[in-house]
Amino acid sequence: MSAGKPTTCKDAVRRWEEENSQEASSALEVSLIFQSPPIERMDNSLAVLSSCERLSLSTNMIEKIAGVSSLKKLRVLSVSRNQIKGFSGLETLGDSLEELWISYNAIEKLKGVTALRSLKVLYMSNNLVREWNEFARLQEMPSLQDLGFTGNPITDGLETEQWRTEVARRLPNLVKLDGEPLIHAGDEEEDEGCQDSNYHPR
Template identity: 50%
Template sequence: MSKPTNLKDALAKWEERNKQPANTATEIGLQFQYPPIEKMDPILNSLTECQKLSLSSNMIEKISGISGMKNLKVLSLARNNLKTLNGIEPLADTLEELWVSCNNIEKIKPIEVMKALRVLYISNNAIKDWAEFMRIGIPPNLSDITFLGNPLNESMEPAVFTAEAVRRLPNLKKLDGEPVIR
């Protein structure tokens, strides 16, 4: 089997395709790399102007190397192999949208420190209990979530889950693409 694509090579290909240095770009897409990217590394810290980064559809298992991305507002890590959100904390003051659907995430404790987060797409993961779900209520601006396909809501009637989620999260304005009506 071939070696995974590393971020340095993926960024070099991106620069060649987009005819600009990655460290000046505000939006970078490194999704669907072949072979897939398996690791996030400190080269990401050089992307100081980046506001939107997509690393979706790779094989990433851990969030790391992002402490220098001070302007990042949208991070897409959907369709990877994440099990937790550990490592997201350096983006607590700036990240507004986190897209992590279709992973293996069971634990979301780091979400609690995300002050700027407004949108969380976390459908099709492995969140099983209300205690973990309730962490979504802690970030003060988080009001739009997708949660379909997690064991917690798969085990309930859709209307029952929606009513319970809305009751537990008073700031919620949108759930699974539908406006919340109270």
């Protein structure tokens, strides 16, 4: 393979098989990170990963998510540190995907994210989201519990507590934000109630 020619997904999978002495079709976890030269395009050769539950393609030069529609067992997908601009290509994983790691990309719009009905964890810090009406799409994701969003322009000019208060108000089901437990208004009242009572949990 000549220098400068991108690594294909097929090449990356074959390389992974050689390094791990394992058939990719039976692997539960596959890492195709930091390929040299980098992967630029996800394609249908990923279909061989039929048993895969955790797939990572981080630190490449991928612009678009594709080729994962047949990965029915996939629960965790990591595509951080690429050049991805949106959530298209994930629709068929709506019932299975539980975690999406997509920080350090070029995402401005959240269109399509609501297709991920089972998503519990979304790490998308350091993208390009700047509008609250885009952020509002996350309100249609009742399963979402853990969100990483720091480093998006939407947080510019907001003190940390302002940001956290806004998110808590908009996403009442969220448990953790940017790595820290998220306190909702009702939670504080409950905590105070416990402290006032004689109840002492062990």
